[in-house]
Amino acid sequence: MSASIFPSLVGAVAALSVVLRRVGAAARAKAAVQRARAEQPAAPFDPVRHGLVPTAELDAERAAAPPPALVNKERQAVADAAWEGDWRPAAAYVAAAGEDWDERWLRQELLVAVAVHDADWLTEWREDQPGNCTAATVAAQLLVHQAWEVRGAGYADEVPADRMARFRQLLPAAFEAARRAALLSPTDPGPAVVMITVARAMRRPPEEFRPLWAELTARAPQHFDGHWQGLQYWCAKWCGSHAQMLDFAADALRRAPAGSPLAGIHLHALQELEKAAGPGALPTGQEASARLLAVGEALERLPADHERLPGLRHLLAYYLLLAGLHEAALEQFRLLGPWCGAAPWLGYRDPAVAFDRARAAAARGAGR
Missing domain, CATH: 1.25.40 (Serine Threonine Protein Phosphatase 5, Tetratricopeptide repeat)
Structure with missing residues (x-):
């Protein structure tokens, strides 16, 4: 049993995470990627010109750089x-x-x-x-x-x-x-x-x-x-409703202290809502945009090596893109670097392609 904890035990941790954190988010990026595909520029997308890593360097095996x-x-x-x-x-x-x-x-x-x-x-x-x-x-x-x-x-x-x-x-x-x-x-x-x-x-x-x-x-x-x-308890598929879940997440966002990942609970609420009711059910308008930007500000205060930061950043980039906040989404893609082995990109046959198309959409939307 002691031969190797990695990757064997990492797989066990991932399986455990599925049990204790049933976020079910891997397939929720399709609308964004379809939109990105429709908006592809005539000229090939040059990620380097936008401060992004080259497409050839994208890595769908990990959500972030390996730990030390x-x-x-x-x-x-x-x-x-x-x-x-x-x-x-x-x-x-x-x-x-x-x-x-x-x-x-x-x-x-x-x-x-x-x-x-x-x-x-x-x-x-x-x-x-x-x-x-x-x-x-x-x-x-x-x-x-x-x-x-x-x-x-x-x-x-x-x-x-x-x-x-x-x-x-x-x-x-x-x-x-x-x-x-x-x-x-x-x-x-x-x-x-x-x-x-x-x-x-x-x-x-x-x-x-x-x-x-x-x-x-x-x-x-x-x-x-x-x-x-708590978010899972109040979501519609368990013991609550969409409204109760969103209220719970909004309260968590308001109370999140500096240096805590708690603001990211809002992103998980968006995941649950999109999965249950589709992307058209996601909140829109100034208040919805302000909440996403607030999550981004909260993530900036997390230590760079915080274990939850990469997964939350992937979700934030995606939801910023869906909200039309292209400049903010583009910045998250820059911070993510080459890593794309996370939700929502893993819901695709080729996560790197999905990730790259989303980056291209953010760059085009930002007018760059």
Whole structure:
């Protein structure tokens, strides 16, 4: 099991992200690309003239440049140690994030992906440190992952009845595990994120969801993954409506502090709306444009190496283009460089072509 965490474990992390973050955004760029195709200039598009990387250098294998070798080495070491039966490096890896709750959650997701392959180390950690909130939360996260593996990734009406029934049978145990984990720490928001995830999956009514949300925001008011789960709860396909989802995202955008990715929740709301109702349902007008520009300003304040920045920047470039904010979209494409292995471009047979056509549309719209 310890042969290589990359790409094998990265694949597990990606699979876990599908379970915990069902953004479902990969195929939503078609309208923009079709528009871009229709608007192609007669002369060949010269990206270099617009400050963009050459078309030949586009790379659809990654959303951004690979992390530094030392980061990969650290993650590999954590996985190897766990698979060899030593939980201590995993515990230290999460503890090193301190009270940066967003970073801590990302590190816990890595541990869940490790445990998907072999969870003996996690069982031993729980036995050696029964009062450790992180260990208890990772165990609860693993239960959620296992339940969603049974369910599968389809919409509710696409899931076979027996699998849906088994999914619903497994969820209460995950909720109870998270509830007990919450008792182990008065400050760690991780257990609340798990409970919110399960409440959404179980379609619990708002009067049951709101106290869980209050618990999360009391512990970590700007928790990104918690807000993503909240957004999912309030979207129309789960427990709310388009209007409730958009209101939730607008509130997150207003409250997003400098240096936080929270403003990006607005982009995920646009994804959900476009998927459910088509690009014609997307907000338009000055207020909609102002919100997109506000998201762009928020992303400028994120550290350049923030793990969430590339994915959010790809979405921002796309929605700026759809909104006709060509100059702002073009700037995002410049910042993205050659990387196009992310939503929405991955929804196409050739993501690099889709990305390049979108860049061309932004350049033409900007009058360059």
